[in-house]
Amino acid sequence: MHDPLIIVGAGHAGGRAALTLREEGYTGRLILIGDEPHLPYERPPLSKGVLQGTADLAGCSLCDSARLAELDIEHIAANPVTQLQPQQHRLQLADGQWLRYAGLLLAIGGRARRLPQEQANVLYLRTHDEALALRDALKPGTRLVVVGGGFIGLEVAATARGLGCEVTLLEAGPRLAGRVLPAVISEALLALHRQHGVDVRLNVALESIQADAVLLVDGQRLPCDLVVVGIGMQPNIELAAAAGLDVGQGIRVDTHLRTSAPDIYAAGDVCEFRLDGLYQRQETWRNAEVQGRHAALNLLGRDVPFEALPGFWSDQYDWGLQTVGVLTPSTVSRPLPGGGMLLFHLDADHQLQGACGWAPGNSVAKDIKLCERLISARRSLDPASLANPELSLKHLLRG
Ligand SMILES: Cc1cc2nc3c(=O)[nH]c(=O)nc-3n(C[C@H](O)[C@H](O)[C@H](O)COP(=O)(O)OP(=O)(O)OC[C@H]3O[C@@H](n4cnc5c(N)ncnc54)[C@H](O)[C@@H]3O)c2cc1C
Structure with a gap:
């Protein structure tokens, strides 16, 4: 019997790759391994409909379990891959079992970047379960401080205002989403959030978070009930790095999304690829969707170079x-x-x-x-x- 194709990471890119492999006629054994207990799902609704209570996990899922069964995709949930041995073409799961593979896709995304200290009143937003915890905490009148004026912070602020929370948003830089957006759009975002009653503060530095307040370096104390930290994403590169694969800020791939190890590809948020001569990662729905599909084609030996226009969207108010x-x-x-x-x-x-x-x-x-x-x-x-x-x-x- 041939070794299976294995996809590690049952998120958006991994789920899309699994579905594409079947759509493209792959009939061999196919295993999709995730560390979350859920079916593959898309994350954009987490900061929007899921927080508002208008969307649920089923609505974000790429497919239901009946469809996975029908396509004969073996989904191993809540059992992360802990070790990869590229030379032996095998990997180990947290429950100890080893699996051999003929081809492998690493679509293991990232996790919310965290502050050094864990605190009960500080929440993050990357996963569905984190979204549910946040949704339960956002009650009318909750005094919320959002740390970070990027997309996650801005969408959480907008949703929280809609739920009747009092919101202060802290951004260390001089403008909102300044790393990715033109200045005139940052200004429009700022005006919109202020119009909706968010107390947006730019160029501020955080000193510490206490049980009932956030302290700023300039001595100000912002009393609050809850803090949401949205200071970016930490790509999950450790598994690949420990296995000796080439990594930078992500898992490095060539023009075909192939890593430095034979028969291993990478896709989605964790994938670091060259665009205009520079290595970069993209943390967008579109990239996960397109690279997931693309890596699947190359796992099937189609040998198609990856070329795609970047793009993203955000909904606020x-x-x-x-x-x-x-x-x-x-x-x-x-x-x-x-x-x-x-x-x-x-x-x-x-x-x-x-x-x-x-x-x-x-x-x-x-x-x-x-x-x-x-x-x-x-x-x-x-x-x-x-x-x-x-x-x-x-x-x-x-x-
Ligand atoms: C709250 C939120 C809102 C967003 N909104 C937008 C938006 O409006 N527009 C937009 O363009 N983009 C948006 N994005 C970004 C977009 O959702 C991501 O770019 C996309 O989810 C990336 O997909 P991925 O498959 O690479 O990673 P993920 O979806 O993160 O999937 C990776 C999976 O791999 C798992 N994993 C990690 N390590 C292991 C291991 N060792 N073994 C097994 N499994 C493992 C992870 O737990 C995860 O389930 C949003 C993201 C978030 C978090």
Whole structure:
């Protein structure tokens, strides 16, 4: 009997890879190993619908257990892989059993970066179970301090306001989501959160967290009932590093998502790949989805290089943010109905490299789809036409 294909990490990228392997006709033994007790699920609803109480785990799952059984995907849950031996083509699970593999995908994501001290009033948000713990703690009138003005912190702040909490948000840098967003969008986010009553403080440094307050370095004391820390994600590289695989800030892969070990691939948040000559990781739904599929194809020997446009979205209050492509510094802005905006990110030849849209509801989605097509068209575009809201993007596509 042949050794199975094994996927370690039953999250979004791992789940997608397993489903793709079957869709693509792989009929051999297929094992999906996770350390959480759940079926593979998508995380974006955790900071939105799950916290609000309008979505549940079944709604976030990539498939149900009947579908896994029907596809003959063996799902081993709550049993992490503790050791990998690439030369012997085998791995060990926490319960002690060893499994041999013919091909392996590491889609082991990451965990919330934590403060050095664990405290009862400090919560994090990465997993479904963490979302449930947070949901139970967010009662009307709860005084919440959110540490971190990135997407997790901002979405938690927005949801908590909707649930009637008093929210203070602390950001160490000079603007919100400053690492990834253009300044004008950071400003729009700041205005929206303040409009909804969030006490946003920029350029602040945390001194300590006490049982009933947060202390800032400048001596201020912020009384609170609960603290949510959203200071980024720690990629799970330890298993690969201990096995001697090449790692940097993630598990390093080549153009085919292959790691430094034969027959081992990586995908999703943990995967460090080269884009424009630089190693980088992407912590987005889109990346997990596309790389999960892609790694599956290469596990089947299709040998397809990985090429994909980056992109992400975030929902806060009744506004939506979406990006696609590379957000270069050179931008042209187009106003959108309802006070939103669409930023076109151009290169020196006025070719579109990326776009960033901010608008009420989900209305920006169709513009971003058209921008994706404009990026692929690789045509030089007239900045004045891009800025003109009267000229439809479809018209520009027809060129
Ligand atoms: C709260 C939240 C909201 C988000 N919202 C958005 C959004 O609005 N838009 C967007 O684009 N992106 C969003 N993201 C990001 C997106 O969800 C992630 O990029 C995506 O989940 C990454 O998928 P992954 O499969 O790489 O990792 P994960 O989904 O984290 O899956 C990895 C799995 O591997 C498991 N694992 C780890 N080590 C082992 C081991 N040794 N053995 C077995 N299993 C192991 C982990 O426990 C986990 O279950 C959000 C993320 C979070 C946390």
